[in-house]
Amino acid sequence: xxxxxxxxxxxxxxxxxxxxxxxxxxxxxxxxxxxxxxxxxxxxxxxxxxxxxxxxxxxxxxxxxxxxxxxxxxxxxxxxxxxxxxxxxxxxxxxxxxxxxxxxxxxxxxxxxxxxxxxxxxxxxxxxxxxxxxxxxxxxxxxxxxxxxxxxxxxxxxxxxxxxxxxxxxxxxxxxxxxxxxxxxxxxxxxxxxxxxxxxxxxxxxxxxxxxxxxxxxxxxxxxxxxxxxxxxxxxxxxxxxxxxxxxxxxxxxxxxxxxxxxxxxxxxxxxxxxxxxxxxxxxxxxxxxxxxxxxxxxxxxxxxxxx
Amino acid sequence: xxxxxxxxxxxxxxxxxxxxxxxxxxxxxxxxxxxxxxxxxxxxxxxxxxxxxxxxxxxxxxxxxxxxxxxxxxxxxxxxxxxxxxxxxxxxxxxxxxxxxxxxxxxxxxxxxxxxxxxxxxxxxxxxxxxxxxxxxxxxxxxxxxxxxxxxxxxxxxxxxxxxxxxxxxxxxxxxxxxxxxxxxxxxxxxxxxxxxxxxxxxxxxxxxxxxxxxxxxxxxxxxxxxxxxxxxxxxxxxxxxxxxxxxxxxxxxxxxxxxxxxxxxxxxxxxxxxxxxxxxxxxxxxxxxxxxxxxxxxxxxxxxxxxxxxxxxxxxxxxxxxxx
Numbered sequence: 260x261x262x263x264x265x266x267x268x269x270x271x272x273x274x275x276x277x278x279x280x281x282x283x284x285x286x287x288x289x290x291x292x293x294x295x296x297x298x299x300x301x302x303x304x305x306x307x308x309x310x311x312x313x314x315x316x317x318x319x320x321x322x323x324x325x326x327x328x329x330x331x332x333x334x335x336x337x338x339x340x341x342x343x344x345x346x347x348x349x350x351x352x353x354x355x356x357x358x359x360x361x362x363x364x365x366x367x368x369x370x371x372x373x374x375x376x377x378x379x380x381x382x383x384x385x386x387x388x389x390x391x392x393x394x395x396x397x398x399x400x401x402x403x404x405x406x407x408x409x410x411x412x413x414x415x416x417x418x419x420x421x422x423x424x425x426x427x428x429x430x431x432x433x434x435x436x437x438x439x440x441x442x443x444x445x446x447x448x449x450x451x452x453x454x455x456x457x458x459x460x461x462x463x464x465x466x467x468x469x470x471x472x473x474x475x476x477x478x479x480x481x482x483x484x485x486x487x488x489x490x491x492x493x494x495x496x497x498x499x500x501x502x503x504x505x506x507x508x509x510x511x512x513x514x515x516x517x518x519x520x521x522x523x524x525x526x527x528x529x530x531x532x533x534x535x536x537x538x539x540x541x542x543x544x545x546x547x548x549x550x551x552x553x554x555x556x557x558x559x560x561x562x563x564x565x566x567x
Numbered sequence: 568x569x570x571x572x573x574x575x576x577x578x579x580x581x582x583x584x585x586x587x588x589x590x591x592x593x594x595x596x597x598x599x600x601x602x603x604x605x606x607x608x609x610x611x612x613x614x615x616x617x618x619x620x621x622x623x624x625x626x627x628x629x630x631x632x633x634x635x636x637x638x639x640x641x642x643x644x645x646x647x648x649x650x651x652x653x654x655x656x657x658x659x660x661x662x663x664x665x666x667x668x669x670x671x672x673x674x675x676x677x678x679x680x681x682x683x684x685x686x687x688x689x690x691x692x693x694x695x696x697x698x699x700x701x702x703x704x705x706x707x708x709x710x711x712x713x714x715x716x717x718x719x720x721x722x723x724x725x726x727x728x729x730x731x732x733x734x735x736x737x738x739x740x741x742x743x744x745x746x747x748x749x750x751x752x753x754x755x756x757x758x759x760x761x762x763x764x765x766x767x768x769x770x771x772x773x774x775x776x777x778x779x780x781x782x783x784x785x786x787x788x789x790x791x792x793x794x795x796x797x798x799x800x801x802x803x804x805x806x807x808x809x810x811x812x813x814x815x816x817x818x819x820x821x822x823x824x825x826x827x828x829x830x831x832x833x834x835x836x837x838x839x840x841x842x843x844x845x846x847x848x849x850x851x852x853x854x855x856x857x858x859x860x861x862x863x864x865x866x867x868x869x870x871x872x873x874x875x876x877x878x879x880x881x882x883x884x885x886x887x888x889x890x891x892x
Contacts, residue, residue: 300892307658310890336660344658349651352574354581367570367659411655 260285260419260450261306266315268301268474275301276312277474283419283452283467288445290465290482291454292555294563298474299454300347303423306452307344308335320418340368343417345408347424347454353397357388357407360396361414368415382410385440401428409440420444422453426460438464462555470562477562482555489558490529490550497524497531500547501538510537520546570661571669572676579639579677588635592627592685596692599623604696614854616693617704618801621711621857624689625797628715629790632681634747636719639674640726641743644886646736653891667886671727671879678719679712686712707857714793714857718871721789722747724878731885750788758784758791782867792871799860805829805850812843 261283268276276298283289293299304310306317308330317325319338324331351360358379365375383389386406391399396407405428412420420441426434441464444451455461461468462482469479478485499505499522507514510533513525524534531548538545579585603616644667647653656666686708694700726743733739762780778795785791807829809822821844829848837843861868 304654304890304892309654309657310892311888332662336662339658339660342658344655346651346654346658349654351655352578352652354578363570363574364655364659366573367656367661408655 260287260320261452262316262318263302263306264316266302266305266312266317268298268305268310268312274474276305276315279315279471279474279476281469281476281479283450285450286445286448287467288441288451288465289453290461290468291452291471292456292458292461292468292559293454293471295456297471299471300423301474302471303344303421303452303454306421307339307342340415341418342421343412343415343419344421345412345423345425347427349408350404351396351407351411353395355396356393357383357396357410358392360407361410364411364414370415378414382413386410386436402430402433405429406433409437413440418449420449420451420453422451424455425453426455426457434460458555458559468555470559472563485558486553486555489553489561493553493561495526495529496551497526497529497534498522498547498549498551499524499534499538499545502544502546505538505541505543507537569669570659571656571666572673573669574656575670575673576676579673580680584635584638585677585681588631589681589684592631592681593688595627596688600692600696603693603698613698615801615852616698617707618852618854620689620693621707621797621800621854624686624708624711625715625793628682628685628719629793630751632678632685632715633719633722633751633790634744635681636674636678636723637726637743637747638740639677640723641729641733641739642736643670643674643727644730644882644889645734645739646730648734648891649736657891663887664883667883671724674723675716675720678723679716682712682715682719703856710857710861711797714796714861714868717868717875718789718793721871721875721878724875724882727882728878728885731882731889750785751790754785754788755781755791755794778864782870786870787874789871789874792867792874795867796864796871797857797860799863800855800857801852802855802859803850803852805848807846807848810845810847812845814842 261281263279263281266276266279266281267274279298279302281302291299291302301310305312305325306319308324311330312325312328314328315325316323319335320341322334322338324335324338352363355363361379361382362375365378370378379392380389383392386409388403388406388410391403396404399407405425409422409425412422422441426437429437438460441451441453445466453461453465466481467479468482468485470477470485478488480488501520501522504519505522507522507524511526512530515523515525517523524530529550531550534548535545603620644653647656657663690700690705690708725746726739729739729743729746730736733742758780759777761784762777765780766776778798781791781795805826805828807822807824807826808820811819811821813819826848829850
């Protein structure tokens with residue numbers, strides 16, 4: 260769906276993208292993470308031809324849209340027919356109503372008047388904007404504008420949905436609805452490329468995550484694999500609870516006694532079988548033995564802080 | 568192409584800027600038409616009134632519609648980048664060229680409507696106050712409208728150029744207004760001063776020297792070029808008359824001939840016993856029309872169109888390459 264190779268974008272002396280490689284496969288819900296100024300929006304804008312990178316290659320739906328420092332306009336326009344984009348910090352035309360907005364957007368995709376009206380109704384109902392369909396967008400709250408921004412991205416039922424910080428400004432109900440819509444997209448076999456600061460949301464809806472730091476992709480994998488890699492690097496933290504005190508001798512692990520029968524064990528690997536042996540040999544019973552799974556936030560912070 | 572056009576036209580026709588400008592123009596026409604109503608047959612002939620009206624329409628259009636054009640142009644691109652609407656629009660399957668082309672066309676249409684209202688009120692107002700309008704005058708107004716539209720389109724594209732290069736809409740707007748006043752008032756004043764100091768006579772200063780200076784030094788300013796193009800709307804016809812006043816006081820015209828200028832052809836001589844011979848000369852400005860004036864200044868028309876193409880070209884070139892973030 261999206262293939263980016265060695266993409267370079269400088270704003271004056273600032274390197275926004277420094278040889279970025281990124282691949283989004285069909286059907287993925289791809290969470291694109293990174294601290295402020297890491298190059299998330301620049302990557303998205305480059306993918307859509309909204310900014311001009313200096314070097315690299317971008318392919319969309321298997322066709323090259325950017326190479327040798329310039330866009331292939333015809334290919335880009337063709338690709339955009341299958342893309343829905345929801346920008347960060349954007350508003351729509353204040354003087355239009357939601358119906359008019361979706362109508363004019365639908366027109367850009369060459370949809371007929373009837374199709375446009377039908378689709379606008381579907382989307383406005385889906386996003387709870389039907390009651391305000393004839394109200395000017397300028398009078399909308401931030402949350403309503405966000406929902407309309409999502410609606411405009413879904414007008415032509417895109418194969419690829421690109422969302423830049425989509426949940427900013429939404430209330431909890433709106434966020435829940437939003438996540439449902441993303442899951443619906445996955446069910447329908449669509450691809451979603453989704454940048455966010457809110458790691459909990461990414462963890463909840465995304466199956467693949469890419470972390471960009473200083474214009475380079477630090478990691479790109481499934482959330483589970485990323486966490487495992489993190490555990491391998493940072494070490495496993497195992498929580499143990501037994502029915503009686505245990506003595507840990509001749510082991511390489513760091514053991515912290517939290518209470519007489521509760522222990523925190525830090526080991527370079529998953530040593531649960533070995534712990535089981537130690538406890539069994541001392542005739543004790545295991546009440547709880549688990550590896551504390553790191554949050555995506557911990558993984559993210561470790562990746563961001565890595566290499567300075 | 569029609570996508571950007573439709574959107575922009577919808578926005579432009581509802582804008583407070585346009586409505587405000589039209590209201591000001593209409594408001595200014597009222598006292599002017601009232602003034603003209605008092606004039607026929609007293610001080611000005613109908614043809615002189617037509618010339619005055621043409622000048623008034625031109626002045627009003629260049630100032631108000633010209634300023635509107637600069638303001639619209641100066642915020643055309645950067646404000647859309649700032650609001651993010653351009654990112655939404657350009658994420659759709661539309662090429663940048665088609666989008667900016669549609670937008671420019673919509674703005675030109677809006678300016679055309681503003682000019683049409685202005686000229687329409689002029690013609691309607693004159694008919695209303697009972698001035699006989701000739702078909703020639705109405706045609707002249709149409710021609711004037713086209714010329715003004717071309718010139719004001721130049722100011723619009725100058726605004727676009729600022730908008731494509733200056734990221735902040737407020738900064739672009741301020742610069743556009745400063746630039747507008749420079750090209751509209753300050754630069755012509757400097758050029759007029761120069762023309763005055765280099766002119767051999769007052770008539771030269773009024774006429775071709777000033778036109779030449781404006782053509783040469785204000786080639787980049789469409790409003791100055793329009794002024795030059797319309798500077799010969801009236802044609803001056805001068806007659807040298809030789810009269811003799813008989814000793815009995817009777818006056819007899821000896822000769823009346825058309826002369827290019829009255830300079831040096833007047834005075835009197837007395838012949839004792841025969842009477843007094845008086846040489847008089849009088850000139851009259853006759854409204855000759857926009858087409859008549861334009862014939863003398865085709866170079867200015869070419870210059871104006873060339874400038875517009877250059878402004879539009881640079882603005883589009885920049886837009887096609889700019890980062891929309």
